Amino acid sequence: MAATGIPLSEAAKGSFLQISGMSVQGVMRRRLLDLGFVPGNTVEVVRRSPLGDPTAFRISNTTIALRREESSLIYGEPIGGETE
């Protein structure tokens, strides 16, 4: 299930990524899709909590916080070539 791109958990704050894939299965996968984490969609890394987890993502006009547990399994291609 290796998707291209980097895990959202590794993306720098303020960066934008285009979602390329997800290696989550079952009900959680469906839920993430429902929240807007759909391949092709653009996600912005809005902010990280002081301890680094969870991270707030802006997707489909809504801010959603995900824990590393999930965000490390969602992959995206950085947009604009910004990587840290």
Place this chain on the structure above:
Amino acid sequence: MKAYTVAFAGNPNTGKSTLFNLLTGMRQHTGNWAGKTVITAEGTFTHNGREYRAVDLPGTYSLYSNSADEEAARDYIIFEKPDVTLVVLDATSLERNLNLALQVLEITGRAVICINLIDEARRLGIDINLKAISERLGVPVIAISARNRTGIKELLDQVERVADGTFAVEPLRIQYSEEIERGIAELLPLVEQAVGGDYPARWIALRLLDGDESLLASLRKASLGIRVSFPKEVSGHGATACH
């Protein structure tokens, strides 16, 4: 004359509770805080001389539950079988919001789609083709602004038509891949045998294919005659209900 029950479903922050309060005249806190106990508000309103019982479900992005609110909303629609499920959508973010509408339509066709914040969308230059959406979904689609109280009468007219059966709903049935459809076809007779005609068999078959444990737990409870849907709290003036 029996009062019709209308369940209000929708994503968080779509103005669902604003509409609910407008119709029922109840004051309610409309914040959405994760971790709050799931409670729902109930009220009544009348339209064309008929009484309606309005039930405000927790705001959810999905009915594929993973949290208490989503389970509560889903279980209410399946087990309490409201006469009409009013799906409130945010006109400025239809792509995300229509997802929930599709999920509701998989469970019940007795639905009305209410596109709220239409004034906000117009201000942003968003033009929504209500007729096209209604034709695709097979249920009435009405644009309103709960804040400015526009479109409310038209909305209630459509709710009435779905409730009394004047509007023959033909909800969109999503066709899945051949493999999934084959699975559904295999499971359907078994599901129908197990749950009878009371519940949306196709939808339950889909959930079984998903391996949705929480739905199974709810069904098991229902089959034992245990009330599945969450306890209701009727909130009066000044009471708060957060979800």
